[in-house]
Amino acid sequence: MIDRVIQKAHLTEFLDHLAGERVVAAPVADGPLTRFRRIHSAAEIAAHYLPTALPPSKYLLPTKEVLLRYRYDHGVSAEAQFDTQEMIAFGVRPCDLHALALLDAIFIDDKHDGHYMARRQHVVLVGIECLSPCDDHCFCESMETLEVHTAYDLLLTDLGEAYYVRIGSAAGKELLKGVDSMREAVYEDRTRLRKAHEARYAAFTPRLETDLSQLPDLLADSSDSLLWDVLGEKCLSCGACTNVCPTCYCFDVKDEVDLGLSSGERYRAWDSCQLEEFAMVGTGESFRQPRNMRVKHRFNRKGRYILERYGMQGCVGCGRCARNCLVGIDPVEVFNQLKGQPVERQERQVMR
Amino acid sequence: MSKTTAVDVRVDYVSRVEGHGNILVTAQGDQVKEVKFEVTEPPRFFEGMLRGRPFEQAPLITSRICGICSNGHVLASIAAMESALGITASEQTSLLRRLLLHGETIQSHVLHAYFLVAPDFFGVGSVVPLVQSHPEVVKRALRLKKLGNDVCDVVGGRAVHQIAAVVGGFTHLPTPDELLSLRQRLVDAAPDLQATVELFAGLAMPDFDRPTEYLSLKSAAGYAYFGDLILSSSGDITPVRHYREKVKERVVEHSSAKHCRSDKDTFMVGALARVNNGFQYLSDGAKDVAVGLGFEPPVTNPYMNTIAQLIETVHCVDDAVAIIDALIARSLIPEPPAVEAREGHGVGAVEVPRGTLYHEYSIDREGRITDANLIIPTGQNLANLESDMWALAPVVIPKGADAAQLAMEMLVRAYDPCISCSTHVIYLPVKGEE
Amino acid sequence: MSGAPTLMHRRLKPSPFLPDLAEIVRKDHLTSTETLYQLRLADGSELGHTPGQFVELSVFGVGEAPLSISSSPTRGEAFEVCIRRVGDVTGSLERLGLGAQIGVRGPFGRGFPLDEMRGQDVLIIAGGLGIVPLRSLIVNLLDERGDFGDITVLYGTKDPSFLLFKDEITRWEARDDVDLRITVDLAEPSWKGSVGPVTTLFRRLTIDPKRTVPVMVGPPVMFKHVVKQVLACGIPEDRIILSLERRMKCGIGECGHCQINGVYVCQDGPVFTYAELKRLEEAML
């Protein structure tokens, strides 16, 4: 589709108008944090922001989501619940778009999960490209997620006084119809875009000391590294890292009963492989009880398992987990330490 | 009844009051021998426990003296601490604190009138049978109580042991939307309040009068829930910081709560005292209700305390609406509490649902609490309650033990004693019996 | 291993979490803690499973639990599960009577590779509750008896009171085309059979490593020893079949709970070859 260029002032007008009529969510600053939340005018949108506290995946896979409601009434009946609230998520970073592409691959292409699909159909994603790194924690460049070609409906790039707009879908094109003043991108615009992209690579320095394609092997070979024990002693198992991660999607399923006992709901809620209970079975044995195993599992999932299964990166380099970890566990450091000093063990650790 | 018949009224563990207390009345014919309201609640030694803790934890810890008036303790504690630290609350903070207290007063008064007092008039032992027999009454009570709790939720984060009000201000502000929807609900409560007044207007409070001294706070700004002066119905005024001259505590053996007397005699605090002393400052709506309920100050029947509570409930709802209007008009601005520790000493007093609550602290240079003294409304009322029981006993004992027992229990309940509160504190170098 | 289905929805539904309704049509108490339930789908259709697959059973208001299908697909429309009472869901099922309606999702997972067993000797090793999914396999093998070589069943349990499917076992014992051997860990003197772990049953067994497919289901400790035994017999790693248990919440490879390293037990298993599991340290074999 032909790209567009919109003057910033026109985009602001458009967003103001849109936010008055439809549900628009965007990053809003609150002290050191930004959160995706519903806005009512463009002025609320944070100008510069670190990746949001929770990733925008919270709109597609809510922290708690009712799957079905049941009722005892002449037998039992159960009805699946689907959320079809239309909304626009504005200002989604490339790292998060990559993560959403991964969720799409899992929940739509692989699982045909109707709950996710219903939401996905009703959410329009407007991305914004990053032209400089968020902070010292982000490493999208290393994870090759800086450039993005999927998941978005519209993708904006800051050209100074205007945005260069790429259209990713029919829904994106449809949305643009509401913008009064906009023009088709011409050769000069594309040149400016290219220059912005080139300048970007000077700003982002690679942080990972391993070649990305070597990461799965590095992890596979580091199974016995003593680093896992060191991290296991530090880790608080507080679940902060998985809760804020845009590519984490594990959940628990539970029933809730209404007070009359004759009806209720079954819902899923975010869960974390870092919690002791996660792999515990009815008899009380946990298959991943030691903390070091849980930590190792997370990094393997991010750097190896997901890639092996779905062919996409399981970590998008947003740096959220590092930013939120109270004891400073940072994936880049972990991967680099594994690379720098593969700590071999004398004997294979007996896990249980 | 012959002159020599011995009558004992003994009620172990009076129900439908907060905490554990026993009534003991012994009479020989119409000679009343002994009257005691025993408080058997376990003592919890809050004053001792506060020592050594950082000053900012005083509201959090003293909140746990009593779940029903937790916000009152928080606010009195903050008042005392801010006085010790030389902090003056901002206008916005003062408004929010008053709103928080109103929420608790509404909740507490409604709970008392409907759940604790009303069952006596319906001849049942609790609110539970009323769920079947008078569902509309119970539902109305629950609606009004919830309204009070929701005011606390919005301002403080939760109704019991609120979170946001701290020394120096608030750690969290309600949003305008939350305030406006609360305002709407306060306004919409009018029919429920009206129905409540009608219900209680139809209940005949026992006939009993015993004039006593009524103490309540006084402030420059109208009906006082916060203030620097203690007003006596006798006309005396005492600065709060000299409260020990007016409110004198002593230990009595039959009660883990200490008893109080003023410079004169026993005295009463609470809704009845406040309405008697501050009638002219009530909201117009509350004054109308008072007229409807036949309340003409000064009222000296302690059973009328419940009626005074209903009058106050209306006042609090009216004032809460006014506070929200003021907050919206000036729009809420974050004022993050920033407090520096320093050595100091301070007293704070707040009119909580059951009367005047005093907190007094000393803190050292690091901001650690070195000394604390807390005087609880129920503790202040206990001696007066016993005085009432002495006067009531000869009147009701001739009616038989059962009637006497009910009258005594109802009297205790009318005071709305909060026994958890009253037993759990108090530090004063005791100078023996007066 | 090939040929076995990975994920079989009975019907493709918008919500993979919406169960079909099923009715409890029979309940037999097998031991003090285990009950056999016969269930029939409300629409009268067949479950359509292969032995070794499992269903997610739900009691609305209590929750869901993964349970192996214990009946053979060769036996008509009702299917059976055998449940040990350990917690919320399993406990509440116990309280429900005949006619009660519960939810069923599935069948899920990869079952036993029946086709690879055809023409081969099958050595079945069951420990404790492991007999539950294996019963589905055994009945299936017996119903298609002609397709298979020798069938040997080794069954070990804690003590005689924990023996499941006693009547059926007696019938299998009576047949001369099945070699059934039982052992218990502990027994009263009145017990005439063998005592000791299931590996003790290997002693008088002749196994042709070239044509035997060993299939084992049981607790983790059992796997360690039995795998060693069958390897010692010279059976190749990729012919050794095991079925694992892990915590599961969805049954469809979403929720992450059942993951063993990169493998999802609910989809890639619960039936695996030893060759597949050997390199997974979290499989704990």
Added chain:
Amino acid sequence: MSEAMIEALQTLKRPRVAVFELASCAGCQLQILNCEDELVDLLQLIELAYFKEAMTETSDVYDLALIEGAVTREADEDKLRTIRERAKLVGTLGACAFPVGIPGLKNGHDLEEVARQVYGEHASYFPSVEAKPVDSVIKVDLHIPGCPIHKDEFLRVVTGVLLGRKPPIPGYPVCVECRLKENICAFDRGLICLGPVTRGGCGAICPSYGSRCFGCRGLADDPNLASVENLLEDHGRTREDILAEYALYNGYYALHDGGLKAKVAP
């Protein structure tokens, strides 16, 4: 059929529930009365057999006895043993009953000295022993934690008990819910916080209202106490400060049994 099914699912039918109070602020009992929207329905589900704060009638056998408050007198222990004999299930209500809550604060002080500070020469009228949690005296089947308890959690426990489900009290730490709420972490606000080691389920309400977690729900199932101690030391706290932190609600366990450890809940 449907009613029959619900009936069948219930392990307890219209159970007799009693609420008892030891040394406490009564706030947890009040939280029950604060279930305004649910109270009428709740009273259809359970029968209140003993609830002094709200009613006069009493009864002596209970399916579920809920105990609020800490043990602070010898007489309390006898009372608890009697309750245990008469009740099928015993649960605690709130932090005072478990892990000991604010009443346990006095444990760090010389008890006679504390009594003297409060009651002067009359201290001997009011015997008091060290504050202890209920499960140090009798077996407890379930804990409803919090100071005060959370209404929703209370209702979930009640319906759970009715349907024979394990009480739905999480084992994970407060941080889990705090992060899901997108709060600014207390550590990023210049404060310290016990969220990483405290049992979740409260919705991280204190950090959500601009405060921090003081640990009122007791320890999580799997707390990394050593690492949290290092974390607090990194934030300028001494070992004594850290012990004082824990002592606010976890005083009994901070000072006993070799210090704090996890897995104290049933």
